[in-house]
Amino acid sequence: PPRFLQCDPRWGSTEMGVKGKGEQSTICGEGCAMSSLSMALNGLGLWINDTQVNPGVLNSWLQANQGYVCDAGDCNNLVLDAPERIPGTPLALVGENPKPSVADLVDLTKSASDVVIAHVRNSSHFVLFTDGDVATETFTVLDPFYNVTTYEYSDVSDIIHYSIEVTEGTLTYPTFKQCNPKWGKNVMGANGDTICEVGCLMSSISEALNGHNISVDGAPADPATVNHFLRITPGGYDNSSDLDESIIPKIDPSRVVWPSDGMHRDNDLSLEEVAQYLGIGSQSKNTSPRVVIANVLHGGHFVLVHGLGGKNQTSDITSVLVHDSGFDRGMYSYSEVVGWRIFDMK
Numbered sequence: 275p276p277r278f279l280q281c282d283p284r285w286g287s288t289e290m291g292v293k294g295k296g297e298q299s300t301i302c303g304e305g306c307a308m309s310s311l312s313m314a315l316n317g318l319g320l321w322i323n324d325t326q327v328n329p330g331v332l333n334s335w336l337q338a339n340q341g342y343v344c345d346a347g348d349c350n351n352l353v354l355d356a357p358e359r360i361p362g363t364p365l366a367l368v369g370e371n372p373k374p375s376v377a378d379l380v381d382l383t384k385s386a387s388d389v390v391i392a393h394v395r396n397s398s399h400f401v402l403f404t405d406g407d408v409a410t411e412t413f414t415v416l417d418p419f420y421n422v423t424t425y426e427y428s429d430v431s432d433i434i435h436y437s438i439e440v441t442e443g444t445l446t447y448p449t450f451k452q453c454n455p456k457w458g459k460n461v462m463g464a465n466g467d468t469i470c471e472v473g474c475l476m477s478s479i480s481e482a483l484n485g486h487n488i489s490v491d492g493a494p495a496d497p498a499t500v501n502h503f504l505r506i507t508p509g510g511y512d513n514s515s516d517l518d519e520s521i522i523p524k525i526d527p528s529r530v531v532w533p534s535d536g537m538h539r540d541n542d543l544s545l546e547e548v549a550q551y552l553g554i555g556s557q558s559k560n561t562s563p564r565v566v567i568a569n570v571l572h573g574g575h576f577v578l579v580h581g582l583g584g585k586n587q588t589s590d591i592t593s594v595l596v597h598d599s600g601f602d603r604g605m606y607s608y609s610e611v612v613g614w615r616i617f618d619m620k
Contacts, residue, residue, distance in 0.1 A: 275317025275402065278329050280309040280418040285330030291351075292337065294344035301329050304350045307391060307400035307434070308333060309418035311357060314389045314402055318438065319604025320362055324571065326602070329418075335360060354434060361591040362607035364583035365389065368435040376427045380406035382435065383413060389436040397431045440583035440595060443552030444563050447485035447578055450497050452477045452599040457498035462505070463515030469497050472515050475567065475576040475615070476500055477599035479522060482565040482578055486619045488526050497599075500525070519615060531618040538614035545588050545608055551616065554582060562618070568594055569613035570606050576615070577606065 280286060286302035301309065312332040325331050336342055341356035342349065355367040373379060373392075382388045383406040390403040392413070405414040411427040452458060458470035469477065476497060483495035490499040503525060504510030510521045519537065523530040549555050553563035566579040583593030583605060590609040598604070 275313040275404070275416060277416045278309050278313050278316075278418055280305040280329060282329070285328065285333065288330055288333060290333050290337070290342070291349040292340075292342040292344060294349045296344040296347040296349035298349050301333055305329055305333065306418050307352050308336065310391045310400050310402040310416070311352070313416050313418070314391070314436070315357070315360075315363070315365070318364060319598075319602065320360070320364075321601075321603055321606075322360060357436065358585050359591065361609055362584075362593050362605050363591065364438050364440050364593045364595075364605065365436045366439045366585040368437050370432060370434050372432050373427075373430045374433075376406075376411050377408050379403075379413070379427065379430070379433070380408050382433075387438045387440075389438065391434040391436075392425070393431045393433065394425050394429045400434070401425065403433075438583070439585055439587075440581055440593065441549075441554050441587065442581040442595070443554055443566075443579075445485055445553065445565075445580065447481045447580055447597055449597040450477050450481050450484075450599055452497060454497070457496070457501065460498060460501055462501060462517075463511035464513045465515055467515040469501055473497055473501065474600050476504065476517055478567045478576050478578040478597070479517075479565075479617070481597050481599070482567070482617060482619060483525065483530070486529070488529050488619065490525055495525075519617075522617065529620040533616060533618050536616045538616070540613055541608075541611045543614050545582070545592055548579070548594075548608075549582060549587070552579065552581065562620075565617035565619055567615040567617075568596065568606065568611045569615070570610050573612050575600060577603075 281302035288301050290301050291298040309329040312329045315327045320327050322331050322335050341353050343351050345351050357365045382390050383403045392403050401415040401417045403413050412424050452473040453470035460469050480495050480497050480500040490503050493499045520532045551564040551566050568579050577596035577598045581595035592608045593605040
């Protein structure tokens with residue numbers, strides 16, 4: 275995760291908390307827990323309202339969504355389970371708990387499935403724990419206020435513990451960034467648009483082909499080789515650089531199918547169907563996983579889906595875990611999806 279300073283001039287003077295019978299401060303004044311949470315969410319690839327999470331973005335969402343509460347004259351208190359309600363979040367609150375043993379706390383900080391925000395400095399400050407060492411009883415941290423990188427186990431009074439609830443599909447894919455200099459400037463259709471500019475769907479398809487070990491004219495599938503194939507194949511692109519999905523099976527007709535139910539111009543797939551296509555859950559055991567590509571950002575972008583996340587993976591705020599060729603995002607919410615493209619690949 276990145277380190278965010280709560281007193282950063284971009285948001286430090288912004289009022290936080292909720293209006294009520296108590297004091298409201300600024301992010302600089304009392305935003306340590308919220309800033310630590312924003313670091314964790316940013317590191318997970320979460321965006322809110324098409325903006326990458328930072329303390330200012332998270333604070334705005336919390337203020338608009340009952341994310342703060344007044345208690346004992348202080349109206350800056352973070353509602354600890356509020357992150358479970360952010361669209362696309364994979365976090366679930368475990369609790370605000372007494373500090374565990376040093377060994378257990380080290381295990382939590384090293385786990386890819388847990389987030390630990392620790393109460394330190396005589397319970398006056400919160401920091402994000404990122405690693406720990408049992409032998410020395412020290413922990414590496416991202417501190418939103420003080421210029422320190424470690425705390426001792428003895429500094430910790432209690433912790434806010436979240437679990438990262440994600441379920442991976444059965445298929446593994448690479449991530450190909452469409453602006454990679456190896457191919458980013460390569461022209462696609464007759465209008466001269468490049469892979470970097472408009473190659474998100476083609477790049478997502480190339481990730482899927484590569485994940486299935488399907489080559490393109492004997493070369494590994496990537497945006498360069500798939501783009502070249504589409505350029506030299508009649509009908510591969512139209513004049514606007516939009517590709518024709520029905521041409522993709524020509525790469526390897528024995529292993530790639532553009533099925534009759536492949537085109538979805540609306541979000542008309544249920545999460546149960548998406549899970550089944552990804553090979554998640556009991557209903558998928560007797561079916562082969564399918565390639566699931568989501569149309570997001572109000573229809574302007576495509577991403578390859580590899581899993582689902584969140585406390586409740588059947589709600590509109592469920593995380594759709596993705597390989598994103600254009601942005602540093604790891605997830606979208608199901609409610610952000612406006613369409614799908616489904617391929618069958620062997």
